[in-house]
Structure formats: C-alpha cells, structure tokens
Amino acid sequence: MYKEKTIPVYVKAIEQENEFIRRFTLASVNEELLPKFSGGAHISTYIEHGELLVRQYSLTSNPDDTKHYQIAVRLSDTSRGGSRYWHEKMKVGDQLQISYPKNHFPLSFKAKHHVFYAAGIGITPFLSMMNELHSRGSSFELYYASKTEEACAFYDFLQEHYPNQYRFYFSNKRERINSSSLEEHPIGTHVYFCGPESFISDLTESAYQLGYPPSAVHTERFTPPQPKDMQPFNVQLKDGTLVEVARDQTLLEALLNKGIKAPYSCRVGRCGTCELQVVEGEIAHYDSFFSEDQKQSQSRILTCVSRSKSAMLVLDV
Amino acid sequence: MTEAVFVPGKRKYVFCSDQEGIKLLFNVIEQVKEEGRPYEIFKIVENQDCLELGELLKKQKMGTHLYVALPYAELEKVRKTAEEIGFTEEETQYIGYGNKVKRIFCCRCHGMNETADVQADILCSQCGLELSISDHYSVFHNAFLGFVAKL
Ligand code: FES
Ligand SMILES: [Zn+2]
Numbered sequence: 440m441y442k443e444k445t446i447p448v449y450v451k452a453i454e455q456e457n458e459f460i461r462r463f464t465l466a467s468v469n470e471e472l473l474p475k476f477s478g479g480a481h482i483s484t485y486i487e488h489g490e491l492l493v494r495q496y497s498l499t500s501n502p503d504d505t506k507h508y509q510i511a512v513r514l515s516d517t518s519r520g521g522s523r524y525w526h527e528k529m530k531v532g533d534q535l536q537i538s539y540p541k542n543h544f545p546l547s548f549k550a551k552h553h554v555f556y557a558a559g560i561g562i563t564p565f566l567s568m569m570n571e572l573h574s575r576g577s578s579f580e581l582y583y584a585s586k587t588e589e590a591c592a593f594y595d596f597l598q599e600h601y602p603n604q605y606r607f608y609f610s611n612k613r614e615r616i617n618s619s620s621l622e623e624h625p626i627g628t629h630v631y632f633c634g635p636e637s638f639i640s641d642l643t644e645s646a647y648q649l650g651y652p653p654s655a656v657h658t659e660r661f662t663p664p665q666p667k668d669m670q671p672f673n674v675q676l677k678d679g680t681l682v683e684v685a686r687d688q689t690l691l692e693a694l695l696n697k698g699i700k701a702p703y704s705c706r707v708g709r710c711g712t713c714e715l716q717v718v719e720g721e722i723a724h725y726d727s728f729f730s731e732d733q734k735q736s737q738s739r740i741l742t743c744v745s746r747s748k749s750a751m752l753v754l755d756v
Numbered sequence: 757m758t759e760a761v762f763v764p765g766k767r768k769y770v771f772c773s774d775q776e777g778i779k780l781l782f783n784v785i786e787q788v789k790e791e792g793r794p795y796e797i798f799k800i801v802e803n804q805d806c807l808e809l810g811e812l813l814k815k816q817k818m819g820t821h822l823y824v825a826l827p828y829a830e831l832e833k834v835r836k837t838a839e840e841i842g843f844t845e846e847e848t849q850y851i852g853y854g855n856k857v858k859r860i861f862c863c864r865c866h867g868m869n870e871t872a873d874v875q876a877d878i879l880c881s882q883c884g885l886e887l888s889i890s891d892h893y894s895v896f897h898n899a900f901l902g903f904v905a906k907l
Binding site: 552655 | 765818
C-alpha cells in the first residue's frame, strides 16, 4: 500500500516534554518485538488524515529495548499537517503504520571520541547514539543549544543519565555554541551536527577550516540543503505539456500549480513519496532518501527538492 | 608514498623522521613555514621505541596533519602507533626510504626474515617452513606475521 514495507503500531503513551515537544511511545499492535536499530536511526510514520501524511522522526529510545520505540515531535510553526496531527489529534491507543528503522546518521566505528552538537529538536538523533556509546563504554560529549531551559528537550533526562558529558547553551542567557570548541577536540574525534541549516553549515565550515578531514564530520539535516544558486528549468510531460519551474519554486510546486496531481508528503526530500520517473535530462539530487546508486542512475527524481542540471527534464507522467 | 605532498589548510603540522628522512620532508616544511602555520618536528633516533612519540601524538588536536619519513622497516611501527591514537589515513602521510624490504616473523620459530617481494611465499631462513605473508603487523617484533602456507 505504501512505498515501503511497514509495521502496524499503536500509541502506547504520550508525554508532554515541554510546551512544544511531545514524546510518543509506540508498540507493535500484536505486541511483538520491533526491529532492532542502531544509534542515529529514524522511522517514517504514515498517517491517513484526508491526505497521507508521511513524516520522519529519529528514534529517541534505547536501541537495546525493542519492546517500544519512542519519538519526540516538535510542533512546527510551519506545520503542513504532520506535527500538528501528532500534537492535536493523536491519542493513546491510536494505530498507525511505521517504516522499518533506517539510519543515515550512524556512529563512526573508527572514532576514539564522539562529540555531538545539537540545536533545538536536533537533539533527537543523539539520544539513541549516546545510549549506544554509553552501553559500549565509549567516550562522548554533548554540546546542546536551546532557546531557554524550559524549551530544552530532554533536559532532565540528560542531567540524570550523562551528568558529566553535556554542556547546555541557552540563548536567553546569551550563551552560544562557539565554533572555537572545535579547536579543543583531540585527534581521533568525530563530530556530529544536527539542528537548523545555518547551525550545521557554520560548524561544518569551521571544522573544515581547522583541517578536520571530511570523514570525521557527520551531519543530519531535517530540512533539505538549499542549492546555493537555484536555476530555472523546464520539464516536459508525456503528453507534451511544458512546465516552467521558476528560480524560487520547486518542481513539485510547479507541477501542482499546473493542476497536475503529483504525489507528495514530507516535502523535504526524506520520504520518497514524490518520486517521478525521468526519461531524459540530468537530475541534480538534493534529497536524503535515495541511495548513491539510485542517484547515479539518473532515472528517478524527488520533485519536492531536486532540480535539473540540464535546461530540460523529460518526465514519465 | 614516496614523496611528501603539502596539504594546505591544516591548523598544525607534525613531522616525524630520522636524520636521513628529514630531507624528504624539507620541501613541505618550507611550505608550512611560508604559510606561517604552526608545526613541530619530532626526531627519531635509530631503534627508538614509540612511547615518546605516542605521548606527543596524543596531545594533538583535530585538524593536525602528520608526516612521517623513515626507512621502510621502521615505518610500520610509527604507523601503528599513530593509528591507535586516532590519526586516519586522511590525516597522515608515510614516506618510506631505503630498501623496500618487509620484515616477516615466522609463526613457528619466531625467526626473523626479510623479503622484498611481499606477494610470494617465502621459506623461513631459520626453520625452513613455507610462509605466507599476512597483514598482521606486530609492534613487538616490528615485523609482519608469516603463517603456514601449506597445511
Ligand atoms: S515529498 Fe517526501 S521526498 Fe518529496
Ligand atoms: Zn621459522
């Protein structure tokens, strides 16, 4: 029914973490164990609500405990229905489908030391990663920026579980994560960045400037990286229709504007729903869904984020 | 690698070599000086163990690039030390000089052998066993393990 194999689950518990963030505990409907996962993994959730809402959330629970999964959902001010549904409609006992866990943000097995840099809800993938390292006895630290203490998700949890391994930065107290901390990490360290785009790109740039090798820098984006210089292009459909995609518009938006029923859900290049076949032209992939091989094959495009390198793209719709 | 290549944009450079090897790093050291980047030179004397070097390498921070220029037979020891501390391939250059022989120790008699051709099996010069050469390097022997070629 969906793009991938799914697991039926139900909401076992809901906790209000703070004003904007709720935690949901999910369990299999037939009380079976859920698949194992590794630190940094996420799932897609499928909710039928008029339209199909597909969203990705990092698993925040202990990877060793597969009786339940836990996710943390932040109510987004620009919600297109996903986080709003989770916050306003989801009740204990409700059923939904989830994907098998996937991991685009795994821990390095080569690192001698791991340092996590989180801003806001960017903390979520690090919870399972820290859990995994903690049980392996590996060394790690967390640098975590939040607007205020109240808005800081998992504040109590972190203090209780990793009392000597975190540093908080609250912007209402004029505290900021400074890239100078990158200067202090001993050789053999791997750094992991998760948060808003500017947070990730600033830190990544600073790390490279210091001479960090690319393989020691890991990032997880919840929004797609914006191509620096967006170019307009044209697409041609099977029936010959020509659609112009403006500089500041996504291919998906252009198709929808033309009244074409293009599929979509997450709109950030993470769920795969908006995939279309490409017959001709060179694709510039910006999603985090396709594998390198799939990208290389140049035969499918995720219209919500990806664009064209050639002036014209011919689609099989 | 036979020649050291200057990698720009690193916060610091560490050079490790003996009297002879330093000549192979000379060009890069000059470039580092020109760029005004911090650097450190560690001199290795013959048959020195890696303890002191290890201490120095452990103190380095991310963004440091390491150059090592030593006789082939000495290179592995340092490579192993640096790798254990966390220096990756991308952060290091190893330049060997002299005879490109590999030291092989026999799994049966622990006798030491030397060979230039690492593809072929060898006969242990001490006990006559036919040995295949493994990737397993022992710091203790400063040699690669030779294991029984024919069972
Ligand atoms: S809509 Fe989810 S990947 Fe495009
Ligand atoms: Zn022997």
